[in-house]
Amino acid sequence: MINSNHRIxxxxxxxxxxxxxxAMISNLHLHISRQNLEFGFDFLLQRSGFDIGDTWITHQANMPYWNAILSGLVNTIIVAAFGIVIATxxxxxxAIMAKAPFVIIKSVSDVYINIFRNIPLLVQILFFHTLLINTLPEVNNAYTIGASYVTNRGIYLPTTSPWVLIPIITLPYFFITRRIKTGVFLSVISIGILYFSQWxxxxxxxxxxxxxxxxSIEWLALVIALSLYTASYIAEVMRGGFEAISYHQYETARALNISYIKMMRHVILPQAKPIFLPALLNQYLNLTKNASLGIAIxxxxxxxxxxxxxxxxxGRALExxxxxxxxxxxxxxxxxxxxxxxxxxQWKRHV
Amino acid sequence: MFDLLSALDFLSFGFYPDIDKWRLVLAIVIIPMHAVLTVFCVKNRYRLSYCLVLTLGLQMLTLWLSIGDGAILRSVKLDELSGLCLNLLLAYWSIPLATILAAGICFILINASSKSLAYILGLFFDLIRSLPLVTLLFFNTLILPMLFNPKLIITRLEAAWITLIFFLCAYTIQIFLGAYEAISYHQHESAKALGISGWKKYRHIDLPQMLKHSLPALISTYIGMIKDTTLVMIIGLADSLGNLQLLISRNAYKHYYIEFFFILGFLFWLTCTLCGWWGKQLERTSNYGKT
Known part of the structure; x- marks a missing residue:
C-alpha cells in the first residue's frame, strides 16, 4: 500500500x-497562565467537601476526591451490569419472537424493535424519569410490598449483610453446568441463611x-431506558445471527418434531452464538458508554x-x-x- | 391556557425570531430535496464531484438561510437556533461534511508513505471512538476555546458542531476502511497493471466501490447521528429535548408530559424511518450491474 508518489x-x-x-499547546499554555490555572493530580488526595447520596461505595464530604471518582465508577459498573443482564x-x-412462526408474535417484536431503535436514548431516559416521578406516590403514602416501599424517590428494600448474597449469586452457575444436586443443596442452605439472617x-x-x-428513581429510570433501548439493538444482532444459520438446520429440526423453543435452545442458539457474540459484546460496550447519559437526570x-x-x-477541567x-x-x-x-x-472452531 | 399550536411551535423553532421562521422552514425543506437530488444523481450516474459541489452548495445555502448575512437576509446569531430545527440542521450540517472528511482521511490512511502518520491519525480517531459522545461534547465546550487563539470566540453550538463532525468522522472512517478491505484484490492488481495509482486510483476505483459497499452501515450511522444530536441538550443548548423540558416544567403543560414526549418521539421516529427508507432507495439505485 505504500506509495512513493505520496512522500510529499x-x-x-x-x-x-x-x-x-x-499552536494548540501554546494557546493552551497561554490560557492556563492567563487564568492562573495549575495542572497536577495532587488535589485528588484532598478533602472533597460534597456528599453523593446514591452510591454503592459510600462517599461523604470528609473523604478525598479519588473516593468520589471510585464510587462513580462503581455506580457506572453496576448500572451497566444490570442493564446488560436485562437487555440480553x-x-x-x-429475537426468538422475531423468528417465530406466528405473524402476531413476529410483528410484536418488529414493532418493538422499530420503535425503540428509532427514538433517541436521551428522550427515553428523560421520559421514564418523568413518568416514574409523576406516577409513583409521594413518600407519605408509599406503596408497600412486604417490608419494602415504592415511592417517587426510589424503591426501598430491606437489607442484610452482602455476604449472604454469595450462595444466591453462585446458584445459577451450578444449575447451568447441570450440577443439580449441588444446586438444590445450595439453595436449601441459602434459603436457610436468608431466613435466619439479620434484616x-x-x-x-x-x-x-x-x-x-x-x-433511587434515577437509577431505575436509567436502567429501564438503557436496557429497553439496547434490547432492540441486541435483538437485531441476535436475529442476524439466527439468519446466518442455514435453513436446513431449521427444516431438519422441524422434521424431527422438535418444538420451536427447544429448536432455538438446542439447535440454533449454540450455532448462532459464535456468530453474534462479537457484535453482542460491542452492544455491551455501547451500553456502558451510554450509561454516561445519566448526567441528564x-x-x-x-x-x-x-x-x-x-x-x-x-475547577480542574484538564485533569x-x-x-x-x-x-x-x-x-x-x-x-x-x-x-x-x-x-x-480459530476460537470459533472450538465452540 | 393550554395551546397545542404554540407548544408545537416552541418545540420545533424554540427561540428563533418569529419574523424569520420562514427561512428556517425553507432550510428544513431543502434537506429532503437534497436527499432526493442525491438519489437522482446516483441514478443518472453523475460525476462524484457534481454531487460534492451540490452538497457543499446546499450546505452553504441552509447555513445562509438560517443565520443570514446582514445585507440580504437579517442576520441571526447561530446560538439563537433551537428546537427540532436545531437537531435536524446540526445533523444535516455534520453528516455530509463528516463523510467527505472521512473519505479524505481514508485516502491518507490507505496511501500515506509513512506508517507512523497513519498510526497517529488512527490513534486520534480511536480515542474519539472510545469516548462516549456526551463526554466529548461536554469537554469540547470547555477545551476547544482554550486550544484556539483567545481572540477567536467559539460558542457552545460551534463546539458541538465540530465535535459532532469529528465523532461521526471517526465512525465513518472505520466503515470506509472495512469497505476498502471488501474490494477484491483483482481490482488493485488491474489498477497496477494499467498504471493507475494514488489519488486517481482512490478516486476512480476505490472510492466508488467503498461507497457502495459501506452504504447500509453508513445509513445506520447517520440514523445514530440524528438521534445523537439530542445530546447537545446536556451542554445547555436549547434543542427540541431541552425545549420539551422547559415546556413541561410550566404549569399549563405539566400534566401533558406523556403527550409531548410521544410527539417528540414520533417526530424522531419519523425522521429516522425516512432516513432508513432513503438509504434503501439509494442502495437500490446504486446497485448497478445487478438486476
Missing part, C-alpha cells in the same frame, strides 16, 4: 500535524424513609461525578478530562482486545 503528501501532513499541535434477556426473547427494614418516617437499602455515575460535580467544585479519557480508553481497549480474540476464526 506525508511530509506536508506531518508538518501540518506538528504545526497544529504546537429481553433481546433474546425478542434491616426501611422505616417510614413523616417525610422520608430511613434504613434499609434503596434503588442527575444520576452520579462516573462521568456525572467527574465532569459534573468535581469539575464544578474544584478531569485526562482521567475520563484514560478510564474510557482502557475500558475500550480491553473490550476490543476481547472482542477481536473471540471473533478470531
Amino acid at each position: 503528501l506525508s511530509i506536508v501532513l506531518w508538518l501540518a500535524i506538528f504545526g497544529i499541535i504546537t 434477556l429481553l433481546g433474546l426473547v425478542l 434491616e427494614h426501611p422505616v417510614l418516617n413523616r417525610f422520608n424513609l430511613s434504613g434499609g437499602g434503596s434503588f 442527575g444520576y452520579p455515575d462516573f462521568f456525572g461525578v467527574t465532569a459534573g460535580t468535581i469539575l464544578n467544585q474544584s 478531569m478530562i485526562f482521567i475520563v479519557m484514560v478510564v474510557y480508553s482502557l475500558v475500550n481497549y480491553f473490550s476490543i482486545t476481547m472482542i477481536s480474540k473471540i471473533s478470531h476464526p
Whole structure:
C-alpha cells in the first residue's frame, strides 16, 4: 500500500500535524497562565467537601476526591451490569419472537424493535424519569410490598449483610453446568441463611424513609431506558445471527418434531452464538458508554461525578478530562482486545 | 391556557425570531430535496464531484438561510437556533461534511508513505471512538476555546458542531476502511497493471466501490447521528429535548408530559424511518450491474 508518489503528501501532513499541535499547546499554555490555572493530580488526595447520596461505595464530604471518582465508577459498573443482564434477556426473547412462526408474535417484536431503535436514548431516559416521578406516590403514602416501599424517590428494600448474597449469586452457575444436586443443596442452605439472617427494614418516617437499602428513581429510570433501548439493538444482532444459520438446520429440526423453543435452545442458539457474540459484546460496550447519559437526570455515575460535580467544585477541567479519557480508553481497549480474540476464526472452531 | 399550536411551535423553532421562521422552514425543506437530488444523481450516474459541489452548495445555502448575512437576509446569531430545527440542521450540517472528511482521511490512511502518520491519525480517531459522545461534547465546550487563539470566540453550538463532525468522522472512517478491505484484490492488481495509482486510483476505483459497499452501515450511522444530536441538550443548548423540558416544567403543560414526549418521539421516529427508507432507495439505485 505504500506509495512513493505520496512522500510529499506525508511530509506536508506531518508538518501540518506538528504545526497544529504546537499552536494548540501554546494557546493552551497561554490560557492556563492567563487564568492562573495549575495542572497536577495532587488535589485528588484532598478533602472533597460534597456528599453523593446514591452510591454503592459510600462517599461523604470528609473523604478525598479519588473516593468520589471510585464510587462513580462503581455506580457506572453496576448500572451497566444490570442493564446488560436485562437487555440480553429481553433481546433474546425478542429475537426468538422475531423468528417465530406466528405473524402476531413476529410483528410484536418488529414493532418493538422499530420503535425503540428509532427514538433517541436521551428522550427515553428523560421520559421514564418523568413518568416514574409523576406516577409513583409521594413518600407519605408509599406503596408497600412486604417490608419494602415504592415511592417517587426510589424503591426501598430491606437489607442484610452482602455476604449472604454469595450462595444466591453462585446458584445459577451450578444449575447451568447441570450440577443439580449441588444446586438444590445450595439453595436449601441459602434459603436457610436468608431466613435466619439479620434484616434491616426501611422505616417510614413523616417525610422520608430511613434504613434499609434503596434503588433511587434515577437509577431505575436509567436502567429501564438503557436496557429497553439496547434490547432492540441486541435483538437485531441476535436475529442476524439466527439468519446466518442455514435453513436446513431449521427444516431438519422441524422434521424431527422438535418444538420451536427447544429448536432455538438446542439447535440454533449454540450455532448462532459464535456468530453474534462479537457484535453482542460491542452492544455491551455501547451500553456502558451510554450509561454516561445519566448526567441528564442527575444520576452520579462516573462521568456525572467527574465532569459534573468535581469539575464544578474544584475547577480542574484538564485533569478531569485526562482521567475520563484514560478510564474510557482502557475500558475500550480491553473490550476490543476481547472482542477481536473471540471473533478470531480459530476460537470459533472450538465452540 | 393550554395551546397545542404554540407548544408545537416552541418545540420545533424554540427561540428563533418569529419574523424569520420562514427561512428556517425553507432550510428544513431543502434537506429532503437534497436527499432526493442525491438519489437522482446516483441514478443518472453523475460525476462524484457534481454531487460534492451540490452538497457543499446546499450546505452553504441552509447555513445562509438560517443565520443570514446582514445585507440580504437579517442576520441571526447561530446560538439563537433551537428546537427540532436545531437537531435536524446540526445533523444535516455534520453528516455530509463528516463523510467527505472521512473519505479524505481514508485516502491518507490507505496511501500515506509513512506508517507512523497513519498510526497517529488512527490513534486520534480511536480515542474519539472510545469516548462516549456526551463526554466529548461536554469537554469540547470547555477545551476547544482554550486550544484556539483567545481572540477567536467559539460558542457552545460551534463546539458541538465540530465535535459532532469529528465523532461521526471517526465512525465513518472505520466503515470506509472495512469497505476498502471488501474490494477484491483483482481490482488493485488491474489498477497496477494499467498504471493507475494514488489519488486517481482512490478516486476512480476505490472510492466508488467503498461507497457502495459501506452504504447500509453508513445509513445506520447517520440514523445514530440524528438521534445523537439530542445530546447537545446536556451542554445547555436549547434543542427540541431541552425545549420539551422547559415546556413541561410550566404549569399549563405539566400534566401533558406523556403527550409531548410521544410527539417528540414520533417526530424522531419519523425522521429516522425516512432516513432508513432513503438509504434503501439509494442502495437500490446504486446497485448497478445487478438486476
